[in-house]
Amino acid sequence: MALDKIGIAKRIAQELHDGWYVNLGIGIPTLVANYVPEGMQVEFQSENGILGMGPFPFDGEEDADLINAGKQTVTLLDGASLFDSAMSFAMIRGQHVQLTVLGAMEVAENGDIANWKIPGKMVKGMGGAMDLVASAENIIVAMMHTNKRGESKILKKCSLPLTGVGCVKKIVTNLAVLEVVPEGFKLIERAPGVSVEEIQNATEGTLIVEGEIPEMKID
Amino acid sequence: MINKVINNVQEALEGVEDGMTFMLGGFGLCGIPENSIAELVRRKVKNLTCISNNAGVDDFGLGLLLHQRQIKKMISSYVGENDEFERQMLSGELEVELIPQGTLAERCRAAGAGIPAFFTPAGYGTEVAEGKETREFDGKMYVLEKAFKPDFAFVKAWKGDTAGNLIFKGTARNFNPMMAMAGKITVAEVEELVPAGELDPNQIHVPGIFVQRIFEGKDYEKRIEQRTVRPKN
Numbered sequence: 001m002a003l004d005k006i007g008i009a010k011r012i013a014q015e016l017h018d019g020w021y022v023n024l025g026i027g028i029p030t031l032v033a034n035y036v037p038e039g040m041q042v043e044f045q046s047e048n049g050i051l052g053m054g055p056f057p058f059d060g061e062e063d064a065d066l067i068n069a070g071k072q073t074v075t076l077l078d079g080a081s082l083f084d085s086a087m088s089f090a091m092i093r094g095q096h097v098q099l100t101v102l103g104a105m106e107v108a109e110n111g112d113i114a115n116w117k118i119p120g121k122m123v124k125g126m127g128g129a130m131d132l133v134a135s136a137e138n139i140i141v142a143m144m145h146t147n148k149r150g151e152s153k154i155l156k157k158c159s160l161p162l163t164g165v166g167c168v169k170k171i172v173t174n175l176a177v178l179e180v181v182p183e184g185f186k187l188i189e190r191a192p193g194v195s196v197e198e199i200q201n202a203t204e205g206t207l208i209v210e211g212e213i214p215e216m217k218i219d
Numbered sequence: 220m221i222n223k224v225i226n227n228v229q230e231a232l233e234g235v236e237d238g239m240t241f242m243l244g245g246f247g248l249c250g251i252p253e254n255s256i257a258e259l260v261r262r263k264v265k266n267l268t269c270i271s272n273n274a275g276v277d278d279f280g281l282g283l284l285l286h287q288r289q290i291k292k293m294i295s296s297y298v299g300e301n302d303e304f305e306r307q308m309l310s311g312e313l314e315v316e317l318i319p320q321g322t323l324a325e326r327c328r329a330a331g332a333g334i335p336a337f338f339t340p341a342g343y344g345t346e347v348a349e350g351k352e353t354r355e356f357d358g359k360m361y362v363l364e365k366a367f368k369p370d371f372a373f374v375k376a377w378k379g380d381t382a383g384n385l386i387f388k389g390t391a392r393n394f395n396p397m398m399a400m401a402g403k404i405t406v407a408e409v410e411e412l413v414p415a416g417e418l419d420p421n422q423i424h425v426p427g428i429f430v431q432r433i434f435e436g437k438d439y440e441k442r443i444e445q446r447t448v449r450p451k452n
Contacts, residue, residue, distance in 0.1 A: 089321030131321030165344030
């Protein structure tokens with residue numbers, strides 16, 4: 001069965017490493033913070049100026065002066081620090097943040113990503129996404145494999161305005177874990193019960209299938 | 220000590236005119252100069268270029284200026300929370316320059332730091348880089364981005380003193396410090412204004428040299444955009 005958003009977040013949480021500073025984008029990526037493996041120390045960076053971001057506050061304890069990049073009220077963990085936006089993006093551009101997880105409307109087999117604009121229809125802006133994808137060493141994209149009309153979002157070439165070029169390394173969708181390699185999208189894992197054929201049918205870009213493809217292990 | 224105190228918001232905004240370029244601090248509705256925005260609405264100055272990370276929501280923050288059609292051009296990184304903004308932009312009434320958030324922050328910082336332009340990797344290969352100089356350093360491509368030149372910067376701090384020193388709280392700091400550096404005239408509104416000497420010099424976030432006018436703001440609403448909580452056990 002295809003994963004839901006929580007399943008995608010749980011699978012991405014398996015990519016975390018002890019001692020990493022991690023920036024989570026809005027939407028599915030934000031959920032990853034709930035599934036950090038036991039005993040692992042990671043710190044979440046929010047580009048509006050937090051390192052060491054904690055969970056949502058208890059009801060009644062929310063503070064208008066303490067929000068995450070999605071404008072949600074949050075808390076600080078012990079050891080947290082606060083800073084301005086220039087400092088925040090110095091951390092990001094300077095590659096001090098080890099992992100960026102973000103959503104996408106489209107990804108292409110050359111590692112291009114599009115997630116900020118649909119010409120003539122929707123313009124929200126790139127926020128910090130262009131800075132993040134241009135600099136992060138590790139970028140994982142969290143997304144649905146297809147759009148609401150069933151069309152693939154895993155493409156040969158992006159049709160929407162780009163957020164970054166040749167930057168995506170790994171993609172976790174509701175159907176599969178993919179790695180971007182020079183030849184295309186390499187299939188690493190299948191969602192539980194999802195066949196290689198189903199993934200193939202949902203992928204417009206070049207899918208590389210080598211040997212037996214294991215199922216994701218999701219608790 | 221040079222006294223930067225201005226009596227009220229009306230005097231603090233002396234000199235603002237139609238067609239000027241303003242910077243306004245804040246991320247979402249967090250740390251926005253609520254009093255200065257209200258005064259800009261009251262003065263009805265128009266044809267403004269506003270540099271601010273976001274554009275407020277329909278009925279608060281910069282949304283109030285949009286509602287009165289006072290803004291000619293917005294320079295922001297993310298404008299997703301404002302339907303009126305999206306409508307004016309898609310219909311062509313409002314000119315919009317969307318730029319990466321880190322580039323926005325650095326173009327503010329550079330403006331105040333005497334750096335005319337800098338190279339950043341953000342936006343290379345995208346429409347953000349169109350028409351801009353690009354250059355390779357150590358095998359990676361970068362885009363040349365220029366410092367802003369604002370007439371006024373409007374910032375908001377938690378505490379300030381009569382010398383113009385500022386201290387921020389939580390994530391309300393965001394773009395305020397580098398916008399304070401950038402303004403030809405920087406107007407700082409604070410929740411609490413204290414005499415010089417009361418703030419610990421070790422804790423100052425923005426030194427008073429960057430602030431031309433400071434006043435204690437009134438009636439802060441500090442609206443929360445996304446109230447997210449967990450239940451108490």
